[in-house]
Amino acid sequence: MNKEAPLLAKPSIVSYSRVYALALCFGNQQLNSWQCFTIIDGYERKERIYTLGGYIRDKIIREKGEKEHYTCASGITPSGTVHIGNFREIISVELVVRALREKGKNVRFIYSWDDYDVFRKVPKNMPEPEMLSTYLRKPITLVPDTLGRAENYARGNEQDVERILPAVGVEPEYIYQAKRYRASEYAQGMRLALEKRDEIRAILDEFRTEPLEKRLVANLCLLQLH
Numbered sequence: 001m002n003k004e005a006p007l008l009a010k011p012s013i014v015s016y017s018r019v020y021a022l023a024l025c026f027g028n029q030q031l032n033s034w035q036c037f038t039i040i041d042g043y044e045r046k047e048r049i050y051t052l053g054g055y056i057r058d059k060i061i062r063e064k065g066e067k068e069h070y071t072c073a074s075g076i077t078p079s080g081t082v083h084i085g086n087f088r089e090i091i092s093v094e095l096v097v098r099a100l101r102e103k104g105k106n107v108r109f110i111y112s113w114d115d116y117d118v119f120r121k122v123p124k125n126m127p128e129p130e131m132l133s134t135y136l137r138k139p140i141t142l143v144p145d146t147l148g149r150a151e152n153y154a155r156g157n158e159q160d161v162e163r164i165l166p167a168v169g170v171e172p173e174y175i176y177q178a179k180r181y182r183a184s185e186y187a188q189g190m191r192l193a194l195e196k197r198d199e200i201r202a203i204l205d206e207f208r209t210e211p212l213e214k215r216l217v218a219n220l221c222l223l224q225l226h
Helices: 016-025 043-064 084-102 129-133 153-168 177-182 187-195 197-205 214-225
Strands: 070-076 107-113 173-176
Touching: 043 084, 070 084, 084 107, 084 153, 107 177, 153 173, 173 177, 187 197
Parallel strands: 070 107, 107 173
Antiparallel strands: none
16 A cells, blocks of 8 residues: 555545554554544545545535535534544545535535533543542533643643644634533523424424433423523
């Protein structure tokens, strides 16, 4: 395999060796073939990889019609070392974004950091695990970064990704959900969802093998009261 062969068709050229280095930077050195199929599985795959982006692009345009703007989105909770599986999700969306732009479309690529999620467990690679355990069930933006990378644990993990992605030509628009929740930017939408909860449940039940539990609706009602 030629490790310097381009991963993607034009307009961007990325070498396999650089992507492999990116994978290692993300902290997962035990890479399995399924995770790396579209990343380091040989030069002959490149056309198929890029064609997939074009296929999805054409499907979007066909089903959604011509738009002045297209928005593509991805995102994760920065709750631990970001690994090659997370990169797969990022690059999958990036391929669609590039395919749309090749057609002259105006595209916005949003990457959402769900950093208002709670701290569920202490990663084994973090110093001071006993101290960190006192922050369980709190928003990860309130958890200290014991590696000393940033002002909090979430931001440290975010910076690790944001610093390396430009090396492979990926530069999305980052959205930090903790800031938006604290600023009540979603309050109106949440109120509307609560008011329409029965309609929402009915729609979801059309696509479920079992009806949505009423307990969930009850929990939403309690949320509404608070």
